[in-house]
Amino acid sequence: MYPPYPTDAEEKKRPLNLAERIYQQLKNNIFDFQLLPGDRFSENEIARRMQASRTPVREALYRLERDGFVQVHFRSGWQVRPFDFRHFEDLYDVRTLLEIAAVKRLCGHINIKEQLAGLITLWCCQENQRLNDSALLAEMDEDFHFALLALSGNQEMAAIHRTVCERLRIIRRLDFTQEGRIAATYDEHAHLLNLMLNRQTEDAADFLSRHIEISKNTVRHITLHRIQSAKSRYNINIRTDN
Known part of the structure; x- marks a missing residue:
């Protein structure tokens, strides 16, 4: 079982660079092929894995999207960008x-x-x-x-x-x-x-x-x-x- 989402109060006690940490971890997972080209996942899955709320996860994912590593699909979550x-x-x-x-x-x-x-x-x-x-x-x-x-x-x-x-x-x-x-x-x-x-x-x-x-x-x-x-x-x- 995944741990429950942290409360807003708990989240505020976390370091300000939580989104940066999540961004770096996800990018490393992509670089190391732990997240493979074409893999799909949701914000909820990443939030549970990182033991974070969805806000810093979403911030990290949108940054990865801007950098060209992932893409978002309407109603179907996120995907590691297929190799082109x-x-x-x-x-x-x-x-x-x-x-x-x-x-x-x-x-x-x-x-x-x-x-x-x-x-x-x-x-x-x-x-x-x-x-x-x-x-x-x-x-x-x-x-x-x-x-x-x-x-x-x-x-x-x-x-x-x-x-x-x-x-x-x-x-x-x-x-x-x-x-x-x-x-x-x-x-x-x-x-x-x-x-x-x-x-x-x-x-x-x-x-x-x-x-x-x-x-x-x-x-x-x-x-x-x-x-x-x-x-x-x-x-x-x-x-x-x-």
């Missing part, structure tokens, strides 16, 4: 354009060596100094690409890029579950930084584009495999059209 790989392809295209623009801007900066110093320390290290924690490397990889946008000096581009990457995170984080991807990421980031230091602008842009394409193809393959495995247990509506 065309949507992810479009996001990758935007990400690539933004990062290429940032790299080209950086290659034109006078003090590029000083700007890239922190990234060089992290990614141009000896093999015995490399980290091998896949979860940590996934975060470091994302931070590397965020840094390219931040260092380029265009705050609006950086903000758009961060939003795009947030929506891609559900599949991008799977990249580092593949054997060899950690070493490849170190090698590819180091090579890109060296091209930029030498102001080989077009070579750097081309290499970055290929780097992102490899990652995109890898996570698409892994995601399809994971969803197809889950599909044998659940009835999931998956769009894989191009």
